[in-house]
Amino acid sequence: MKIEENYSIKDINSLRINQLAKYFCSIETVEQFLEAIEFSKLKNLPILFIGEGSNIVFTKDYDGLVIKNNILGKIEHDERIVEIFSGENWHKFVDWSLSNERYGLENLALIPGTVGASPIQNIGAYGKEVSAFIKEVKSINTLTAEERIFSKEECNFGYRSSVFQNKKEYFITSVVFETHLEPCIDISYVSLEEFFRSSPKDIENLKPKDVFDGVSSLRKIILPDHNIEFNVGSFFKNLILEEGDFRNLTKIINVPYYEANSKYKVPSGYLIEAAGWKGNGMKNVKVSEQHALVITTNGNLDGNEIVRFADSIIDDIYDKFKVKLEIEPTLI
Ligand SMILES: Cc1cc2nc3c(=O)[nH]c(=O)nc-3n(C[C@H](O)[C@H](O)[C@H](O)COP(=O)(O)OP(=O)(O)OC[C@H]3O[C@@H](n4cnc5c(N)ncnc54)[C@H](O)[C@@H]3O)c2cc1C
Incomplete structure (x- = not known):
């Protein structure tokens, strides 16, 4: 694992803010994560975890170690329960779950970012929140290097909030999801229903893939492309x-x-x-x-x-x- 000094974070945050991290490393395994933590302890540095940088605003240079999460993989526990490692891309996971007959996540298609960041602010869109599908969150306490598994209740999810926003010492290593075995279409969110009513689709017979495609199209219409007009999605909570x-x-x-x-x-x-x-x-x-x-x-x-x-x-x-x-x- 390479640790770089005075690293420009411009390309790893979706606002393209050009500030420096005093130290930076990218990790692909939990072992590398623990190595990075050791380094931060030796140098007495604060640490910051970053996924895809799509919900973070650097207001100044970061005088510590930025750890970019690239821990990938998944474990299929059974046909409803799947554990996804935290560096996986969120949208790819939604797409995969649908292709593998694990239903319910369609309304959350195309939200940028990693799986590991999804519980942090309890991502949500079109009437659904990720918390509805989370069984538990696995993490490492960076102060003790011990694993801690948070049950859904312990995550204390709310509107764009969770326990992790006040417990910054926990690095999320994987998230265990529980999805539906059968399709469960929900387009009751007003703008989503309007979208389908004005489309040629038969609204009474929508399939999960139709909702996935519809949500993706709608998001492309109403939101600026963050690769062209740099942004972090909603800057303010409702x-x-x-x-x-x-x-x-x-x-x-x-x-x-x-x-x-x-x-x-x-x-x-x-x-x-x-x-x-x-x-x-x-x-x-x-x-x-x-x-x-x-x-x-x-x-x-x-x-x-x-x-x-x-x-x-x-x-x-x-x-x-x-x-x-x-x-x-x-x-x-
Ligand atoms: C165009 C656009 C549209 C968006 N639309 C939505 C939307 O519809 N709904 C919605 O809820 N959000 C939306 N967002 C916000 C963003 O997609 C989510 O907040 C996403 O979960 C951020 O993921 P990330 O990997 O980029 O996190 P980052 O920006 O890298 O990090 C966000 C926070 O999580 C912490 N963090 C990251 N990974 C970990 C980890 N493994 N363990 C512990 N802490 C961690 C970071 O330290 C930071 O505090 C949008 C953003 C953009 C750019």
Whole structure:
């Protein structure tokens, strides 16, 4: 395993932010991971795990060891349970599961990133979250080098959240998934249903592969291509408001919402668009013309510029609507 010094992380983060990692290595096995941990202990360095860098914002150089995860492989425990090593690409896993008659993940097609990062913020799209399919998460505690297996309950999954966001010492080595034996189509998410209603498909007889293809097509239509307009997907979480805050917001603006467990989920993109940000910004960074939740860059900026830009949106939304947006990706 090679450890490089003063490594540019530009090509390993989807915003193409050009900062340096003091040390960098890429690992393909758990043994290499343990070696990397030893190195960090010897030099007394903080460590940062990175998968495909599609949900991470470097605001400055990283004065420690960045470990890029390339641990690949899968173990089929039985026809429902499969263990996927954490460096595998998420979308390829969804595709594979469908081809192997393991159903349910179709709505989560084409989300960038690794399998190992999927539990971190409990990735979700089109009415589904990965937590619905996770049985357990296997990890190594970097402080003790011991394995710890988190049950689904211990993962404490919520909307774009999990226990791992506050337990950064755990490196996820594999995720054990439990999928369905039979197709279980769910296109109840409004924009997905509208998409299929306006397509030539017979909506009553959709197959999982139709949903996989439909979700993939829809994502290509509504989201900018992150290989051309660099981005991390949604830069802000949607708002989850208590009733009082929701009522106050509706006195200022009529918003679409979704009610669950006496809380109100409001699309933050709606407010950002209403405030006039969609398609607007500065030379190196702006709000996407296609999707108001997405901030895009031209790859010529330093990490601080994007955070300053995001902060100006947060302040403006607060001034106009008295609600506080929360940044979704990990800030380093
Ligand atoms: C165009 C685009 C669309 C997107 N759409 C969606 C969407 O629909 N829904 C959604 O939920 N997300 C979406 N995202 C965000 C992103 O795809 C997910 O968060 C994904 O899980 C990130 O995976 P990654 O491997 O790139 O993680 P990274 O960006 O590399 O890391 C993210 C965080 O996880 C930590 N981490 C990574 N691997 C490990 C590990 N093995 N063990 C412990 N910690 C780890 C990192 O330290 C960091 O804190 C989108 C991003 C883009 C660019």
